[in-house]
Amino acid sequence: MTAKQKIFWLRLVTLVGLCLPALELGWRWATGALEPRPVTLATHATGDWAVIFLLLSLAMTPARALFDWTPLVHVRRRIGVAAALYALAHLLIYVLDQKWNLLVVATEILRRFYLTIGFVALVALLLLAITSTDGWQKRLKRGWKRLHWLVYPAAFLALIHFFIQSKVKIGEPAFAAGLFAWLMLWRALPVRLQKSFAGLALLAVGATAATVAFEATWYWLVNGIDPARVLAANLDPDLAFRPAQKVLIAALMIAAAVGLRRLALAANRLWTRRYIQSTISSP
Numbered sequence: 168m169t170a171k172q173k174i175f176w177l178r179l180v181t182l183v184g185l186c187l188p189a190l191e192l193g194w195r196w197a198t199g200a201l202e203p204r205p206v207t208l209a210t211h212a213t214g215d216w217a218v219i220f221l222l223l224s225l226a227m228t229p230a231r232a233l234f235d236w237t238p239l240v241h242v243r244r245r246i247g248v249a250a251a252l253y254a255l256a257h258l259l260i261y262v263l264d265q266k267w268n269l270l271v272v273a274t275e276i277l278r279r280f281y282l283t284i285g286f287v288a289l290v291a292l293l294l295l296a297i298t299s300t301d302g303w304q305k306r307l308k309r310g311w312k313r314l315h316w317l318v319y320p321a322a323f324l325a326l327i328h329f330f331i332q333s334k335v336k337i338g339e340p341a342f343a344a345g346l347f348a349w350l351m352l353w354r355a356l357p358v359r360l361q362k363s364f365a366g367l368a369l370l371a372v373g374a375t376a377a378t379v380a381f382e383a384t385w386y387w388l389v390n391g392i393d394p395a396r397v398l399a400a401n402l403d404p405d406l407a408f409r410p411a412q413k414v415l416i417a418a419l420m421i422a423a424a425v426g427l428r429r430l431a432l433a434a435n436r437l438w439t440r441r442y443i444q445s446t447i448s449s450p
């Protein structure tokens with residue numbers, strides 16, 4: 168397959184993957200599978216997918232470097248735009264829930280802190296999606312990079328919004344925040360460590376510790392729970408999987424996938440060299 172064909176297929180598979188959650192949700196809504204609370208379930212599903220695609224778009228740069236696979240750069244924008252569109256659908260479903268009363272929606276957004284920061288995150292994501300085109304990149308020149316740096320505070324606000332609305336069940340937002348920590352820490356690593364296994368080990372430890380810290384701080388600030396208890400829960404093998412343990416597993420899986428990819432590339436190089444040698448040496 169030529170490089171052009173590979174990019175075509177990657178773009179197509181990505182597009183299908185980005186549309187599938189919306190199609191599946193639409194199908195379940197239309198067939199009554201979301202009853203008795205279709206609007207609530209749809210609000211939650213679109214919010215979840217917005218966060219998933221936001222994290223995935225942030226994962227494209229490290230993935231490209233770690234897996235040595237340049238075509239990923241061709242789908243990063245698409246995934247970011249999808250995150251913004253799912254977040255917009257999330258707002259529209261919320262507006263539908265308020266019977267399209269925009270005054271109530273605006274008042275609620277101004278009154279409730281978690282909705283205010285969700286709104287700020289959404290505006291930032293939409294701004295980034297609109298200006299993500301080549302045309303805007305040329306028009307804004309150096310300012311484009313500075314503007315697109317907004318994705319980090321937007322993701323941070325979206326995660327805080329996720330935490331607050333989850334109230335006491337913060338397993339999912341804590342896991343998402345741990346993955347976000349991994350992505351941020353990767354960017355903070357010295358370049359020589361970014362592609363090394365030592366760097367990946369540091370990231371696994373750092374992201375896991377950050378997740379415990381998020382979880383402990385949250386329970387301490389919101390519920391007044393002693394952080395030592397959260398720490399103990401993370402070390403207790405009898406308790407259900409904690410978000411930090413999931414983050415650790417995810418970080419180790421990334422390291423294993425990188426190892427496998429490098430083995431495959433090395434085997435491919437060896438095979439190509441042997442093939443060339445055998446064709447040169449054959450009469």
Ligand code: HEM
Pocket residue numbers: 210211212213214215217218221254257258261276282285286287288289292325328329332333
């Ligand atoms: C004006 C903007 C927004 C509004 C009005 C809004 C509103 C809401 C509401 C009403 C909920 C459900 C709360 C509950 O059931 O108690 C929610 C949950 C959520 N929102 Fe938003 N949101 C906004 C922006 C965003 C953005 C930008 C993101 C992500 C990029 C996001 C991600 C989420 C997530 C992940 C959940 C939780 C879903 C779950 O629990 O499964 N929201 N939001």
